Structure formats: structure tokens, C-alpha cells
Amino acid sequence: MDDFAELIARLSPEARVALELRLLEGAQSRTDGAPARDPRQASPLSYPQRRLWFLDRLQPGTALYNIPLLIRLRGSLNHAALRSALESIVQRHEALRSTFVTDDTGEPRQVVSPQAYVDLPVEDVSGLAPGERVAAAKRIAAEEAGRPFDLARGPLLRAMLIRLSPRHHRVLVVMHHIVSDGWSLSVLFREISAFYRSAVTGEPVDLPPLPLQYREYAASQNDRLRGEVLARELTYWRERLAGAPALLQLPTDRPRPPVQSHRGARRRLEL
Secondary structure, rough: OOHHHHHHHHOHHHHHHHHHHHHHHHHHOOOOOOOOOOOOOEEOOHHHHHHHHHHHHHHOOOOOOEEEEEEEOOOOOHHHHHHHHHHHHHHOOHHHHEEEEOOOOOOOEEOOOOOOOOOOOEEOOOOOHHHHHHHHHEEEEEHOOOOOOOOOOEEEEOEEEEEEOOOEEEEEEEEEEOOOOOHHHHHHHHHHHHHHHHHOOOOOOOOOOOOOEEEHHHHHHHHOHHHHHHHHHHHHHHHHHHOOOOOOOOOOOOOOOOOOOOOOOOOOOOO
């Protein structure tokens, strides 16, 4: 995720804000007219969240849908200010303090905790030899990123600070895909910086208010996709996919096992 952070860092502040505002405006246009929802009340899941909830029930205790963000920090660090910044982000975004429970009918519902709390434990590898610190930090981050979440208990965001030296740190943030996605990492990266700067300097945070929360979008989506509208959409795709193979067999260099182990590797190639 260091590469992702570096990519976002190359964007100008204007480009980042413009991109986020365009997407927020698009989301707002799809929820205009929807009544406000009380966050204390259990809310329906969006359709993407339903898929992830179902997959978690189908194969619980896995980290397949964990989203890690590892950020390099150089210079003096204020641990309390960083923890405060993370808590401010969780308080700002309801999705990051949501859990997913099942009601009496067996339907999943998302519940928003009223108060944000983020623990920021420290793993100190500064006592190792200089050449061993980065490898140790990567190993610790990989282990933490591979630890599964409990969707019903939460929290669905975890953070950890890894100290390589007094002026070199890594901060790891891990979220479940049911409350975040790849695009959201750019928002998280920018807001960590903004809230941390505010906690250190005492200056107010220059962030626009959110036009809606994801919970409100999910409720609006459920309100729209029901009855005849939902039946029409399902009929269309059943007709389009009629006769499609139940299993897509693509040629691979090794046979695919009946039960996936998800043990793999990554190769990087630049063209």
C-alpha cells in the first residue's frame, strides 16, 4: 500500500478534492429526496454490502476482504495526535463505526455505534539492527492485515503504529471491505493528514461537511430497488445469463484445487 499512498501524494490537492466532490455529488443525486435516517436505528445493507456479508457467513474467519493501508511517516511523531486523528475520521464516517447483525427474520442490518474509539498500539522494532527493521515492520504489518474481523462485534477498522526509529514510523490501518473500498483509501489518506495537522497545531480542520452517510445511501438504494423495479432488473439478467456455464474454466499453469487456499504471490511488471 506504500505505492498507493505515493500515487495519491502525487495528485495536487485540487485534483483530489475535485475527484471526491464529483463522486460525492453523484452519490448525493442518487439520494436526494430520501428521508433522514436515525443512526441509532438498524438500517438495511446496500447490495454490495449484502454480498460481502453473505460471503463472510459462507466462509467466516478469513481475511480475504481486509483492506490494509500502510503509510510511511518521517520526522517527529505525536502519538496522541495521530490517535486523535483516527478517532476523528471514525466519528466523521458512520460506516467506520458500523457493525452488521442479523434480526429476528434472519435479515442482516447495520448498526452505527454513537461513539468512535480507536486503539493505536505501538510495535517497536527500533532495537533491531538497522537492516532488519524494515523486514520486521513488513512482517508485523502482514500479520495484522491478515487478522480477520468479526462483522457482528466490530470494530471494523484497526490501526497500529510501528516504530522503526524515533523519526521513522509506519502506521497501518486495516478495514473490512464491507465498510470501505479502494477509492475510499484516498479520502482516508487525505483526512488523516488534515486531522493530524489540526491536532498538532490546534487549527480548525478544513474539511467540508459530508452531504450523506453511506448508511443513508444504502437505505435509499433499498427503497428504489424493490417491487416492479427489482423484478424487472432480475428478469433482465436472468434472460441475459440464460445458458451461461455454471463454472468458467480458464487455462492455468497449475490445477486449481477444489478448495481454495488463497496462498499466492505477487509479481510486478512495468510496461
